[in-house]
Amino acid sequence: MIREIREPLIFEISAPGKRAAELPPLDVPAEPDLLHGAALRGDIEGFPEVSETEIVRHFTRLSQMNYCVDLGLYPLGSCTMKYNPKVNERLAALPALAGCHPQAPHDLVQGSLEVLKRLETLLGTIAGLDAFTLQPAAGAHGELTGMMLIRARLDETANPRKYVLIPDSAHGTNPSSAHICGYSVKEIRSNDDGTIDLGSLEKEMDEDVAALMVTNPNTLGVFERDICRIAEIVHAKGGYVYMDGANMNALTGIVRPGDMGVDVLHINLHKTFSTPHGGGGPGSGPVGVKKELAPYLPVPVITEEDGRFSLDANRPKSIGRVRSFYGNFGVIVRALGYILALGPKGIREIAEYAVLNANYIRKGLEGEYHLKYATPSMHECVFSDKFQKEFGVTNLDIAKRLMDYGLHPPTMSFPLIVHGALMIEPTETESRRDLDLFIEAMKAIAREARDNPDLLKTAPHGTYVRRLDEVAAAKNPCLRWREEE
């Protein structure tokens, strides 16, 4: 990286008359004008004008200001930043798939429908659930869809219920999704192991509770070992168990949510199934259910008869449509490619080596950083800045200093039940060398915190920009470029 590159905004290098694209000459008459009666615009004020060379350099330079998985370890906890196999980009871009129109007659898109059906089936096998929808565009969208299914089922009993139980370690999307479904949230405390407190659950679980939303392993990276008992408690009162599958990377081929009493599950294809995060999407959040909830899945549903695929929108109990068309198809193709490449042993090895790698890091950093919960870690481990606080150093300082070592920081300040959290998820695709680089960097930073805390408090030192003023950004928001007057 060349730190001194300063790339202006495209608007600042724009000059009248420059072009980076041309169309062939219009080959039909310019008349008639059928836009008569519509309000037309003149110029698109402020829109840029640059050459193709300038476009390529602009975005190439911008790209070089990004850290990414292709560059190194990206240990964001609960984000599962694993390597994205390149072949899957090629598959998604196949012209027969990428060029297919979603409104095309079904008999002309049998291949695309087969892609959808095959992934649904494979996810069902991996999750131990009876039916899947691939429509949700991301994890949070999957949560919303899943909770709507539960609500629709309960609506039929004339009592949709009022509450959803959510552990205090849950992702912020859980309460937000439950809320859009019309539910109030009751928080369940974690016990000293960092798992759901059964006593607290038994106390809160009654006939007013629609569901428990549980992440397993939870956001501490701890497996809810009482999960079967938890499901019994919820089911005994007529409630449903919703599992947030963000952390499925610890489970693939080892256990199946459906076998543990989970009724509804969302999976993040952009986490567990290796599709790239794209700097914040597109993702895909398929939702799986037990048979009882299948009639409520969003329309359309893909059906197969004698090897012919079609889409069924006539499902009277369905919650309706949750997005246009059939989901983030291009992401679905990539996930299918990944599962087929790995096969059964490879799917099991995801969990095995994700958990081994996380435990290797945990072992390497124990003693250097504070570990609030001694419970065994699965695919991630959560340390805190408690030891470093003595020297006035926070998890933010540690995170920023890691950048000077050429590494991406862990997830910070989450889960909320660990103060000053550093949540580390290496994933299974990392080499030992990359894991060791991270461990050594973290140890060096722990030493620096003791010996030279100012070095951390002023970090990062070697990045394109240094610590940014986020308070000022929120106080006086500047959310777009404007021409200087």
Added chain:
Amino acid sequence: MSYLSLSDKDRKDMMAAVGIASIDELFCCMPEAVRLTGDLELPGPLAEPDLVREIEGVAGRNTFGRYLSFLGGGAYEHFIPTVVDYLSGRGEFVSPYTPYQPEISQGTLQAIFEFQTLICQLTGLDISNASLYDGATAAAEAVLMAHRVTGRPKVLMARSLHPQYREVVRTYIKNLGVEAVEIPYGRDGRLDLEAFSDLVDGQTCGVLVQSPNFLGVVEDVQAVSGLAHCAKALSVAVVSEALSLGLLEAPGKLGADIVTGEAQSLGIPLSFGGPYLGFMACRKEFVRQLPGRLCGQTKDVDGRRGFVLTLATREQHIRREKATSNICTNQALCALRATIYMETLGRQGLREAARQCARKTAYALEALRGIPGVTRKFAGPVFDEFVLEFAQPWDRVAAALKGKGVLPGLGLGTAYPELGDCVLVCVTEVKRKDDIDLLVQAVREVMS
């Protein structure tokens, strides 16, 4: 194919370091009763050449590519300059997470800032978010936003709003005590303003009007906004064909308070319906009610310009159940594609592409309406889609044209029973005169 990076020796050494004799020990906290005892019944593993062959085989069962298609209806084929794929395919853009650590994510953040600016310029509004899932969920988010802003329980939706968008709105509001009422379209295909003014009242949080609407007709957004504002309801302009904004007046300048919709047209492949690109822009007084991520400009400790995600107190990870939306991961890479597309076409190119769509559409419509048994259904102004009515049953016409290798457009009978023998035809700049003439000739033969 395995993507692991550990040698046998690494595994052994690491297990020793962790203090386990077998990998199984890592999972001892899981209940024995539910532990899988063997491998799952899954296909594979496939080496890369076999994987490519396998998926190419599946893709080969799509025969859509052999047809001359005039399908639109919420997904549009436009030419995508090579630089869009080339640049957006760079690993530095494809493989990072959401830019939570701004110092090492300036590339993604600056691109989002440029995207927000471009969307503001196109829509004529002050603020744009960093993207939403797609046009349908964006429309639903706009309804929830109008509901939050006004506190009112009723939303009006044009019947000419994309049928799938209407369905998604209904799914989203079902459990929130918001009621949706449809406004009919008039004889010219535009929103029936009289019916609208009867329906809009003090209970109305907003009106959703799509322009060009699902029937291809450009709406009078100014008149709709004026009526909405009389009732202190928000005017929400929905755009599903974003390229139309190259030619049509920015809805924000016609009184729309929120402009939202689908930007697939701006450099994103059809890809059987996704991933696409929801977008949303609004007036600045509503910024705290806007859903989704926002990127803002700030300075670093040395006073240098930089960009960060900001106003996060609206979002789920801070506000939890009180957030403006549950959205977390959005469609960032699609927004990047749209940014590169818009900047590549630029000030002149975007207008030119839009102008060619309109001209070719006009050429096709004029030629088709001259065929006996074919009539133009709506007289309102059109951009790159229009509705034709056939004097023969649509199923027969469609089958006969398909036999000639032509897909004339989307039959409307399923979504609009009153338009049973009507088709929505879409002509964009990628169609040449020859293609259009071929369509016209085929229709002429089928109708004779």
